[in-house]
Amino acid sequence: MRKTVALCALLLITLMTGIVAAAPGVRVKDIARVQGARDNQLVGYGLVLGLSGSGDSDKSDFTVQSIANMLKSFGVIANMSQLQPKNAAAVMVTAKLPPFARPGDTIDITISSLGDAKSLQGGTLIQTPLKAANGQVYAVGQGPLSIGGFSVGAGGSRQMKNFQTVASIPGGAIVERDVSVQLVNNGSIALSLMQPDFTTASRISEAIDRRFGTISHARDAGSVVIDIPTGQSESLVAFIAAIEELPIQPDAAAKIIINERTGTVVMGSDVAISEVAVAQGGLTVKIVSEKQVSQPAPFSDGQTAVVNQTSIEVKEEPANLIVLPATAHVGDVVKALNAVGASPREIISILQAMKAAGALHAELTLM
Incomplete structure (x- = not known):
């Protein structure tokens, strides 16, 4: 029963892949982005307070020092040897600053324990500056933590859901500085493909030229350069929006993705095989x-x-020797493999052997 369900799931996945590939097209904005409009990573070091005895132990010297420094900034001189950080935890705060974010906007932040805290549940992050790679502060985070789970225990028994040492604060950081975005370079803009491909880049350029005239060219497999037409520089946003809405039929190399841990196989639409004989049998020891x-x-x-x-x-099961005919359609490949009567994990081995024999015309990628 499990074998039948797994093979049906494999067939459904591959057929869905073929349906997607046969779709009329996708928008340019779904496969490419405008160069210059990118996220920026932010990071900061802070303290989480208000924990119920689940914070760092006194072995975390940096936590004790951080608490002392924080109190000192408020005019309180504390003896570090007397500080007990069990209700506090040292954390690293990370965030992504999206393009075109302006001062006053809020962004999500992720908080990760740095010491030996057992749980961040119920804690509050105190004001933490978030810096970019250039060392400048672009946002400040603060607020109550959300761990999306729980941790309860009594009498030596404990129940826990999700990781208790990682938390988040939706909208927990306020942007203090914006990042200048330069989209135009020498009178042109450039598109970066999310999956570089020469054929796809050429098709994007052709679609743009059909819509606006000969104004673009594919610079390489990963980028397309577009000259801004006269009169469009004043309405650059509308011009880019029109380009992003153009329908494109992306191309992709024949590829098979294999996850041996879960026995999952996903095939692209262009997978083809040459005629090959496959023998499949099994030995069971009980x-x-x-x-x-x-x-x-x-x-x-x-x-x-x-x-x-x-x-x-x-x-020992008798070996099934079956000749798989040459085919260039992913559905036929799946039907041929199902005819062998193999499980998904056996199909993975068959595909690897077919690739080694030169009969499988696709790239095998192991996850």
Whole structure:
């Protein structure tokens, strides 16, 4: 039953892949982005307070020092040897600053424990500056944490959901500085493909030229340069929006993605095979151990004992030798593999062997 369900799931995934590939097209904005409009990573070091004894231990010297420094900034001089940080935790705060973010906007932040805290549940992040790679502060984070789970225990038993040492604050940071975005360079803009491909880049350029005239060219597999037409520089946003809405039929190399841990196989629409013979069989070894009572012979002064009786059964399935015909359609590939009667994990081995034999015309990628 599991084998049938798994093979049906494999067939459904591959057929869905073929349907997507046969779609009329996708928008340019779904496969490319305008160069210059990008996220920027932010990071900061801070303290989480208000924990119920689940914070860092006194072995985390940096937590004790951070608490002392924080109190000192408020005019309180504390003896570090007397500080007990069990209700506090040192954390690293990370965030992404999106393009065109302006001062006063809010962004989401992620808080990760740095010391040996057991849980951040119920804590509050105190004001934490978030810096970019250039060392300048672009946002400040603060607020109550959300861990999206719980951790409760009593009498030596504990139930926990989700990681308790990682939390988030939606909209927990306020942007203090914006990042200048330069979209135009020498009178032109450039598109960066999310999946570089020469054919896709050429098709994007052709679609733009059909709509606006000969104003673009594919610089390489990952970018398309577009000259801004006369009169469009004043309405650049509308011009870029019109380009992003152009329908494109992206191209992709034949590829098979394999996850051996879960037995998942996903095939692209252009996967093809040459005629090849495949033999598939299985060897099953079954070992059964049973406890039996051994009775001594009469008048032998022996004792009754419990012994283990082990039996071994070996069963070898007959090999199925099937010739898979040459095909260039992913649905036919799946039908041919299903005809062998193999499980998903056996299909993975068959695909790898077919690739080694030169009969599978696709790139195998292991996850």
